[in-house]
Amino acid sequence: MRTKTVLQNYLFVLPAVLIFSVFYIYPFYKVFTLSLCQWDGIAQFDFAKSFIGFRNFIELFQDKIWWGAMLQAGYITLIALTFQNALALMLALACDRDIKGGNIYRVIFYLPPVLSEVVVGLVWKWIYDGNYGLLNHWLTSIGLSNLVTDWLSNPNTALTCVAVIHCWKGFGWGFIILLAGLQTIPRQLYEAAKVDGASSWQMFKSVTIPLMVPVFILVSILTVLGTMQVFVLILSMTDGGPGYHTEVPVTRILASMVNSSRFGYACSQGVMFGAVLLAVSFVQIKLSKYMKQA
């Protein structure tokens, strides 16, 4: 009877295990196996013939363009962590109050994340365009023609322009999560603080921030993971150019796989990128535990 129950339990768990194995464990195993091989993605895969050990990883460690792309993704992430999340928090704080038409604002702020990334990229590419662009047109019309430039072809501005659009497109996610977090704070705490004569800043500093720490951590982890993997915007706006100025890890992986037919190397890039993201998330989780305790 006991054996039967155990078997029944395994039977019920089996679909989940199967799905997890097929869609997570096997692909990871396959990618890792390929990362140890030299394979063009066309010929029938023969592990014994294509096995090259850790040569792809050794090359990857010496690949300056790859690490440059990682730094550039880091730069976009830094901007997203600061400006994007600050904007999201400000708007969430504003919408948390009983303001007129609050729901309309919520819908408006949540619109950019819903839009297709390719469409957003193409529209903003047109706005930034050096020939027809609206941005240059506006700058000229308000007498700032000295600022007119080829925003996406200028190596000094291209990456920041992409980062700004990424923030514009992404702040809605943070806004929704932060707003949900703000709404879970008991109103009585604010009322009590008010009775004690606390100012708005004191209430924000001593009530809102401590209670929002877990939400801030969640938002920051999602921001880092989401932003490091940015690539659709870049493909539609600059395709990594000019030169390598807007290359990010995912565009490099695509370049290795599609342009150079180096599937093995692309897989080693994928494994390395995954390891970096895992390490960053691990640090964030450790930090969050420390902050909670503090």
Next chain:
Amino acid sequence: MDKKFCLFFMLSLFIVFLSVSLVNCGPNAQNKEQVKSIKVWHWMSDREDAFLELAEIYEKETGVKINFELYAPSDAYTQKVRAAAQTNTLPDIFGILGEKRDFASFVKSGYVYDLTEDMDRDLGSWKNKLFAKALAVNEFEQANSSGVKPGIYGVPIDVTNIQMLYNKDLLRGAGVDASRPPKTWKELIEINEKLKAKGMQGLVSGWGEIWMIDCFASNYAFNIMGKDKVLDTIRGKVPYTDPDWIRVFDLFREMRDEGMLASGIVTMVNKTAEQLFANNRAAFAFNGSWCVNVYKGMNPDLNYGVMLPPQASDKYPMTIWGGAGSSFMVNKQSKEVQLAVDFLKWITDAPQQIFLSKETQDLPSNKYSLKDIPMVLSQFANAMDNTTHPNVWGVSESPLVIEAFDKGIQSIIIGEKTPQQLGSEIQAIKEREMKKK
């Protein structure tokens, strides 16, 4: 309760199994109908309607149904074909996008049928009606570096070449004789001065798509140092720091310093470049013969002509990229190889090629189908003798070197690198890649 649930669970599993089995039986049931049909995968969205019309005609003539399946854009198509190759589900006819080494890998893996015998049959009647340069792109010669058995492995359905275009109205507006487009680099620079004085942009091209930079630079490399030296560079016998290569890179520096390049050219996709040229926003464009159809759609009144890129040296002739525009291959593992070959023979016959050319404004691959094509298109056709393509060179450059070459030229255009710096950087990568071999 538990027993009932288990019974229900097992019954559900059985129903799912039965349904899947029945679905898999579907194609067998269709096979019983004995309808002869072949499947063609392509990526050419602009040709889909014309293909469907031809398929209808072919079915009426022969009773063979041609199922064209469009998968666009080309990046997605490329991935689909590669995935299908891995799972042995390639259609009867398909195209291979990519470089010659990818094509070679498909052939070596046994996915592509050798068409040499069919091409040579009846004293080469099929082969002889196609442009030789277009056929060469699909051919592997004796002792090729890819190690592929020599032969013809694809059929070009149209041809293309990439040249420069000039806007006659803008040239006239700048006081230039539009009937005499520039033939030398010096003349080009002089005309650019006049254009600049009138506030007009010089050259526009989709150099955000780096293969177009590669193409432009390659034209001038052939012009300045000749084919042999270019190929010797790929073989590793001539360094990229050679003065001739520095001269090639310096042309881009010169264009930048002379203000000849359209604003934002380094991140510009070719579609945007085509819009600018079609809307009279630049006097020159560097584009392929497919542009005739594109410009016609964007601005039917555009008054333009075609010219070879102006020569930077008189040592060697100007050679341009060209050859097969799009090609089809027959799946070696298909059960309908002969039907597929017959269809490809038919589609490259003169009446079908004339139809395709009229519908799509592409150059036909059949050299006896050039009648009744528009003037501009015939100008493109006239330059077919000047064409070459990396796929016919017999040696291929490492993809890492190509990327460094193209991205490096972008860096020259944005003023980040000098031609000498670029030459040294590419050479360092080249040497590293040579060591790997």
